[in-house]
Amino acid sequence: MEKYDLLIKNGDVVLADKVEACTIAVKDGRIAAVSTVPIDDSEAAEVLDAKGLTVMPGAVDCHTHLGIYAPLDVDTASETKAALTGGVTTMMSYFRTGAHYMNKTGPYHEIFKEALELTAGNAYCDYCFHLAPMDDLQVGEMEWLVEQGVVTFKYFMFYKGLNLGANSTVSPTMSDCYDLGHLYNIMAEAARLNTLLKNEPVSVSVHCEDDEIIKSFIKRVNAAGLEGMQAYCEARPPLSERIAILKAGSVANATGAKLNVLHITSAEAMQATRDLLKIYPDIKLRRECTLHALGLTWEMLQNNTCAKVNPPLRTAADNAALWEALAKGEINWVGSDHANTPIALKPREDMWGACCGFGGTSLIYPFMISEGHFKHGLSLPRIAELVSSNPAKAHAAWPKKGSMEVGADADFALIDLNLEKTVHAGEDFSAQEYTVFEGVSLKGWPVATILRGRKVYEAGKILGAAAGEYVKRPC
Incomplete structure (x- = not known):
């Protein structure tokens, strides 16, 4: 009887601090050994020859939106592919x-029970959820949600002032009260829950754009006659990010909650997080940016409404400022906001x-290897940290x-x-046209993806x- 289910041999394995020629052994869906000493093929039921390939931990895309514009079960199937x-x-x-x-x-x-039922049996990769408490009732459910494996909660700064009533089908919130007081309640409950749990796993992720600044700048943009993506970018200026970051940080510091500042897009927003750390040296702060904030600008897609996103695309100077922050270790992880x-x-x-x-999401590794590693000189262990281990830890x-250690799930790219x-549309199984x-053009693509020791993607095929x-957290 074989000792292992799978051996991955002859590949260059990206570990936490180095790249090394190793053999990886898998048993029951988990990493059983990472060895520089050869393991005989006879010890495994299956052997995968990774000669000429680099073995990286499976990416953890911690910022996605399943089911936002399509039925959750259908969207889960196509987008996890x-x-x-x-x-x-x-x-x-x-969600x-x-x-x-x-x-x-x-x-x-x-x-949430309904959401889990709709995703079960439809996902091609593992998955979990961050939930947004939209009213006081849901804030009161946070402790129960932690028991269900949800330890990250979200607040949208720019929804303030959009309260149209709990019964309104056009309101993003369907909530009677969605203001800074509501954010305080979420963060206070998150901090309380961390006092009950080992390693303080609960955090609050905030979309930082200020609604009042946006309202004012929309009027300015319209008066100036601006159009296209330039108009959208300037209607939601970096100033709106700065102000929202400082507000969210003040509440996080007051409550002791762990704050994740999501999808930072601008040099000004990045500087706001630095300022926040100076004002509150003990604040528990993590920072995220996205692929498109690193690689796209509004000028590149000026007349393309498909490029509309919140926060909006910025400038080449903002792209450069984010790459600099990545190089300095100031940004904790990169997600897709898929x-x-x-x-x-x-x-x-x-x-x-x-x-x-x-x-x-289908460009997580191709973009970060091509732009991050080859163009901007980030090491492969740093790339793995940004898209796998750091998001998993946070x-x-x-x-x-997100780990290449023995005992971790055997997830590899x-x-x-x-x-x-x-890059061309229609080649990644997404339902988006x-x-x-x-x-x-990107250099450095996955040719195979392994989920818990089983090959689930290879050479363009699922x-x-x-x-x-479903991944129940904390793990």
Whole structure:
């Protein structure tokens, strides 16, 4: 009887602090050994020869939106397939009540159970959820949600002032009160829960754009006659990020909550986080940026409503400032903010009416290796840290996910560092008909993805049925 289920041999394995020629042994879906000493093929039921390939930990895309514009079960199936093509083995999806998603409000005791039922059996990679408490009832459910494996909670700064009533089907919140006091309540409860739990796993992720600044700048943009993506960028200026970051940080410091500042897009927003650390040296702060904030600008996609996203695309100078922050270690992780947004919701003639968001999870490793490693000189262990171990640690999924250590789930992306391809829509199994990265050439693509010791993607094909499992945190 074989000792192992799988051996991955002859590959260059990206470990926490180095790249080393190793053999990886897998048993029962977990890493059983990482050895520089050869293991005989006879000891395993299956042997995978990774000669010429780089073995990286499966990416943990901790910022995605499953089911926002399509039925949750259908969206889960198509978009988790897309994730596998980018070397992503765990998707963490933001979810809230209100308009979009399931278009309803009420207790998470009912709605979250329904969400789990809709995703079960439809996911091709592993998955978990971050939930947004939209009213006082849901804040009161946070302790129960932690028991269900949800330890990250979200607040949207720019929804303040959009309260249209709990019974309104057009309100993003479907909440009677969504203000800074509500954020305080969420953060205070998160801090309280951390006093009850080992390693303080509960954190609050905040979308930092100030609603009042946005309202004022929309008037300015319209008066100036600006159009396209320039208008949208300037209507939601970096100043709105700065102000919102400082507000959220003040509340986090007052409550002791762990704060995740999501999708930082600008040099000004990045500086605001530095200022926050000077004001509150003991604040528990983590920072995120996205693929598109690193690689795209509004100038590149000025007349393309498909590029509408919140916060908006910025400038090349902002891109450069984020790469500099990554090099300095100031940004903790990179996510995709993947949201499958059908082109029907992006009318070319109506930038203001177009829905926000677009896909990107299938480019996690290709983009970060091509742009981060080859172009900006980040080491492969640093790339793995940014898209795998750090997001897993910050969101309490480590060491089950994001680790190359013995005992971790056997999740891997096998990368051909020399494979160069041009990005085109329709090649990643996503239901989205376009990609905002269309025509971009990237070097360093996954040729195979392994989920818990089983090959689930290889050479452009999805292998087997949906086998993704819900990841209950903390792990």
